[in-house]
Amino acid sequence: MSNYFNTLPLREKLNQLGVCDFMDSSEFLDGVNALKGKKLVIVGCGAQGLNQGLNLRDSGLNVAYTLRKEAIEGKRDSWKNATENNFTVGTYEELIPTADVVINLTPDKQHTAVVNAVMPLMKQGATLLYSHGFNIVEEGMQIRKDITVIMVAPKCPGSEVRAEYVRGFGVPTLIAVHPENDPEGKGLAQAKAYCVGTGGHRAGVLKSSFVAEVKSDLMGEQTILCGLLQTGSILSFDKMVEKGIDAGYASKLVQYGVEVITEALKHGGVSGMMDRLSNVAKVKAFEISEELKDIMRPLFQKHQDDIMSGEFSRTMMEDWAAGDKNLLAWRAATGETAFEKTPAGDVKIGEQEYFDNYTLMVAFVRAGVELAFETMVQAGIKPESAYYESLHETPLIANTIARKKLFEMNRVISDTAEYGCYLFDYACKPLLADFMTKVDTDLVGKNFNEGKDGSVDNRTLIAINEVLRSHEVEVVGARLRKAMTAMKSIKTA
Amino acid sequence: MSKPVVHITNLNLKYRNKPVLQDLNWTINANENWLVCGTSGSGKTSLAKAIARIGHSYSNIETSFNAQSSLPALAYYVANWFQFKDLEGQSNFYYQQRYNKQSTETTATVKAELESFGKKHALQFNEVDRVLAALGFSELKNSTLIQLSSGEHKKLQLVKALWLKPQLLILDLPYNGLDVLSRKNLNLLLEEISEAGSQLILISNETELPSCINRIATIEEGKLVEISADERSWNDIETFDKQVPTFLSEAVVNASSEEIIKMINVNISYGEKQVLKDINWEVKAGEKWVLHGHNGSGKSTLLSLICGDHPQAYANDFHLFGNKRGSGESIWEIKERIGLISPELHWYFDPSATVWQSIVSGFYDSSGLFCDPGYSKKAQTDELIHYFGLDEYKNTLMNELPLGKQRLALLARTIVKNPELLILDEPCQGLDQQQTLHFNKLVDELCKNGTTLIYVGHFESQIPGCIEKRILLENGEVNSVEILHKKPILT
Known part of the structure; x- marks a missing residue:
């Protein structure tokens, strides 16, 4: 197998990178009809598998689970998840031959083995559904020509997929049809019906391609979503402790601050987030985020280049082959950081205090979101896709840090994201070493406005606001956020 | 001293x-x-x-x-x-x-x-x-x-x-x-x-x-x-003479069948623990039931089956509105025909929705509002807000209201679509005596139009007059089903 993207001529590369269409709600008026009466068999019953299956069944579809023989005989958690919720469970041999749609919800790493086992058993003209394009695009998996290959990727953890569905809503979802495998032209209709089945159609659906999904997803998770949030959190905590701020306070500010700050990002974009600062703090945050963008731009570009060329996936797959040697070592090291080991103190921090005392994180988030977005768009990814994989997902990842710090974030995200996150983090910290020596507690730990008279130059402020608001991520974001009819606030504890 | x-x-x-x-x-x-x-x-x-x-x-x-x-x-x-x-x-x-x-x-x-x-x-x-x-x-x-x-x-x-x-x-x-x-x-x-x-x-x-x-x-x-x-x-007790909104006095549609609920030997268990055992129960259109049983007898689980909220419904011989569960219907098609209130629904309800949004969401059976309801639904909601005396709280967030007022808003949500089947699981929790009396009068009023009712209440004094049948659960089993002597409906 060779990297699918690299086999394409440039024209086709650009063509597939450019598939990007925010779908109108009228596209979903057919409901689940395209899958009604069909037999849906889900491979794997972890959090995504179980919760998507519960939703699909509650939408009137016929759902069963297939697991490896060992998982069934050993009555593993996946077997318990499925049987205790009264689903039919069977081996590949028992269930795959009767399936109209086989839904592969196993982790990336297992895809090649799973698909190789499942494909020979699939009936003529069946559909294979992925929730991530890595196996097709990066590993170059070839699927039998009679089989339709589609992707439906809810952009939230499995527990949220269920919680939002039973509340009568859903989570934003990305769909795609693999152009090499759509022999009957039914792929799109089935993907849309699947979205209705999981409730995703109520929260906004983006039509993408396998290629665009993989290349933007990898970029987003490695840089702004996980990588930079990890780097920024660790550096901020260490700086506060170094400067004598109470460690419990520092731990709490960092753990919950990123969630509170990105909640503003979710509702009002980068400018909405920056508007939560006082004018003086905004001017400062703007200046240092400009500086941060200059420092980190080459690193963002390197990540995007390695993703496009396949270099990233090649090295990561080497690590798979080596038994996740690097991944496990990096994971252990993250668990040992001072931030991770210091529990959040029993102090009350008000909502506005998270902005006033953590201006540095606001600057990190602005720099990271804009850089990731710009770098993706320069590489041929459409602004809408780039928006989803940068700004849109940042609050969701920040939410996981609020739960249980970086450990939780790295547990929830895929191994692929986790691997890329550490790669970025290790390269980024040395890059920022000089910058951090200039940072003091006014930017992180104490109220930036303290001892300042709050006055700013009119023209400077107007110019800054203009730059922030006219950035393309803001223009695209304003449109997409409006289309997602109900922006729901993530409930904080 | x-x-x-x-x-x-x-x-x-x-x-x-x-x-x-x-x-x-x-x-x-x-x-x-x-x-x-x-x-x-x-x-x-x-x-x-x-x-x-x-x-x-x-x-x-x-x-x-x-x-x-x-x-x-x-x-x-x-x-x-x-x-x-x-x-x-x-x-x-x-x-x-x-x-x-x-x-x-x-x-x-x-x-x-x-x-x-x-x-x-x-x-x-x-x-x-x-x-x-x-x-x-x-x-x-x-x-x-x-x-x-x-x-x-x-x-x-x-x-x-x-x-x-x-x-x-x-x-x-x-x-x-x-x-x-x-x-x-x-x-x-x-x-x-x-x-x-x-x-x-x-x-x-x-x-x-x-x-x-x-x-x-x-x-x-x-x-x-x-x-x-x-x-x-x-x-x-004040006299209460507000007119019930007219849209609520329209007869409810029982298009599907006479049979609303039919359970045949329904069993629910979690691992070793059996919560419902061989339940047989039929509810016909227009019947008014009270469901009794001590804490932990299985009442909420039984109701969750009816509301499309229990995954084990799919493994049982259980019919709703004339269709067997798991025959291709979605839970939203079921919920559309049911008005539900329960303590759990109240606890987990979106606290950041306004009173108005909460009530309108009853049309969609969602917790929080996710779409524009259009003119007639808005008008019905406003009528109900007035009927329940909530005008001044219309745009207040739920979590800013005392418990009794929140509950009134959710009761309005329960009936806003004038559903075929009303499931009232301890509806009057948190209400004072007067509010309870008024709500029960409203329930009696609604039931004149052919609404089917299942009522759960631990307080004898809070049960509406229209109730005619009783099912008693004990340790997950049906202990008895009986016809009650109809109390006269107070007018």
């Missing part, structure tokens, strides 16, 4: 910038146990929280405790509401969550919860078992918090308080969700701790109270007024 336990002079309190308590004075002396009753929204909860110093400490409330007593020198407040978090510190639950099985448990067990409480207050563990047994809670020690029903959560709160035995115990609507026997046992336990030296402030509109209650008060126009036992509320 010793110092009073609580001495309040000229207390003024605002709730969302509206004065609730105005120059309130109150002295609680040793050996006094007070009942505070009265209408919803009169300031009972605000007063209780102020005494317990929750959120804010007021200089005009003096408390003085007995230094010689072995009981904890504090005022402990048992809220009319409860909250719990999962192991990750989140409380983002949904009401159906307890029915879904997931291999990884996300909330603490009752046992772990009690252990952490006991540790915090340095309590003896051998003392809690007796309280657990008295409230019928012992078997639940290994359950996780998310699995508990409404009544069971209430009991857990009470278990903690009774175990702690503070010098001053303030209980806000402690009988909510408890069955008859548990209410009796609670009263015995309260008498016992009062005997041992705890003093009580009980906020309730119930009539069966612990015998140690020796003072009674209400709050009127922001002031505490002591009354005698004979003066308690019944005499001031």
